[in-house]
Amino acid sequence: MSAPRNVVIAGAGIGGLTAALALAARGFSVRILEKAERLEEVGAGLQLSPNASRVLVRLGLEPRLSHVAIAPDAVSVMTARSGGEVSRLPFAHAAGAPYWVMHRADLQSALLAAVNDHPQIELQLGRPVENFTINSDGSVAVPGGAPALALIGADGVRSTVRQQLFPDVQPEFSGLVAWRGRIEARRLPHGLAPRQVQLWMGPRAHLVAYPMSSGEQVNVVAIVPGHLDEPHASATDIARHFKASHWPTSVQVMIDAADGWQRWPLSTLPDGGIWNAGPVALLGDAAHAMLPFAAQGAGMAIEDAAVLAQCLSDVEGTPTVVSAALARYAALRAPRVGRVQRTARQSGRIYHLHGPMALARDMVMRALGAGRLQARQNWIYDWKP
Template sequence: MPHVVVAGGGIGGLATALALAQAGHTVEVLERKGEFTELGAGIQLAPNAFRALARLGLAEPVSAAAVHVDALRLLEGRSGAPLAVLSLDHAYRARFGLPYAVVHRSDLYRPLLDACQAHRRITLHAGVEVTGYQGGPDQVRALTARGPDRTADALIGADGLHSAVRAQLVGDGPPRVSGHTIHRAVVPMAAVPAELRSNTVTLWVGPGWHFVHYPIAGGSRLNLAITQDDGAREAVAGLPTEREQVLARFPGLHPAGRRLLELGRDWRTWVLCDRDATTTWTDGRTAVLGDAAHPMLQYAAQGACMALEDAVVLGDLLRDCPSARLAEQLREFASLRQERTARVQDVSRWMGREVYHPSDGAAQARDALLADMSADDLMDAVDWLHAHDARGATTLAAQ
């Protein structure tokens, strides 16, 4: 029975561990932090994510904790005028077969962690930092900061944006600082005036900025995230930020949006980073996935969804795979996932530039384009993304 080491215990790492254990492998997960936990607030999960979760046996617990929103709304950030509404009602469900929902990050992470802790083939190790690897024809050694190193039949780097596995495998240096700063806060729904509550993902878009909010934690809290294309050049992650500093950055926000923004108290700030797509995902018995392979800006709301897809594709390809074929199947995994994830990376950047943040003539062109789109047109536009079944690719590859 092949033994696989997974570097990284985030969403992608735990999903990968679960998929591989279900495929018949024994798995060790090495997490750099001192405990298995996930930072952040809200995550949007499209039907493609729920298809992957169903393959892992976790669609029901995640869905039970999620908020099944009624629509995705795009508003002009200064006037409040509606630009587009994608209803997530029965027509959307009939087309895509599964819901679109939003969750607190922990409501996705906790079921993954519980499933991994309960699985007899998975061992979790916190406080173990993978710093690189040594590959060989028959095994790979995961190098750790304080030892002992781990020898396995394969190593999967799911160690995120600043992946040590990628640093050695790809060698493309640190991630690129995007120049976009995002401020996040979560507020009790009880503090939100009734007239400002909605069971939607609502985006207010303005020149060089956008504001998104939606209910999470079973509707008990409101997730707030406001982003500015401010040219920031220094990466920060989770930096506590004064409320007045956040409010001062967005004086043009529509009064209704402003009232919601003012509810935020414990703001934290990130400067977004990403990388260009790469075709180098594997080195013998070592591979990367999730943010280690294809980190992306948040504008398509698909980062976690892509990591879940990666996990189930890899699990399918490695099902009952003998050790001698692991390197070959890792290469097949990369070939199946690279085009799709690169497209999502490109679309995420395009959405930030052309949909969320344009100004003047570019904003007018966006508004005119959206005004001509029907409900069916909007569903057609996301079909390639939301209708995707990650398992279908592996089924075709096996034929």
């Protein structure tokens, strides 16, 4: 008799919720165990490029997202050196796969509603996965739960599942801190509210701003050097940082207009790590937390979910073939995700140049032109499940 096609997922973030929907679409019964008592996303925005939106559209989420997401037509790359635009890269909207920006809470609500509507998915809140056991028949169990074919650790950068599988792998602090704030668009002087994605490059820092919540709010993220623990850090530090480095007035106006600032020390995992062992695999930030400078962390978690479901779809309830399917998933994902991790690191170095190097960067970007700069992103955006 074959074992039931059931999977347990630790973590109901963007990765865990998408994986549950992708697996359920392939006929699996899924139980999501989430540590938090309530699901709440930070009041910040998220960019989802076509490689990720394509997966969400295929999972049937477009009707739930299209009225809350905005599809800007370009990213405007600005330099703090002169305050001018270095390049404007149009987002190529592939058929059915838009470049979306949205409030994180809107994405989470859409995923959550789809999960709650699905008869084969059970979500348990206030249920942390503290450890797991691999049984002699190859199945895996978490305390208090029935054996499952597979356990997916989608429990974020401080993953408990990863900690048990690979205790030596620890997140490393990057030396950079992201400050996330929100601006009521009507509080900005006329013409200053970004209608596209705005990327400001400057000395040892950068800033990203884009509309969200049907254009009523602007999401603003400021990346600055910092420490892991700064108990006395406050939002006034950001304004001070950008004033001291003589950033253009429009950036300073945006920073002054923002509120709800939250501080996120940026920690990453090394690329090229191992993501699976037997019937257990990691997904999303638990496997590959990266710097957010390619705006792809959630995108990669969403892609992981699609590939994981594809790899497991052939598994007909036999625990012995599950580990091979999970190994295939990791082997398919790791090279691409590693390249994205490296791209994000490199982007950060380029954005934060200062002095003559910043001047050279701006000249090279202008000389390359939007078409060639855009083409460098195509390998990310053109991905299809």
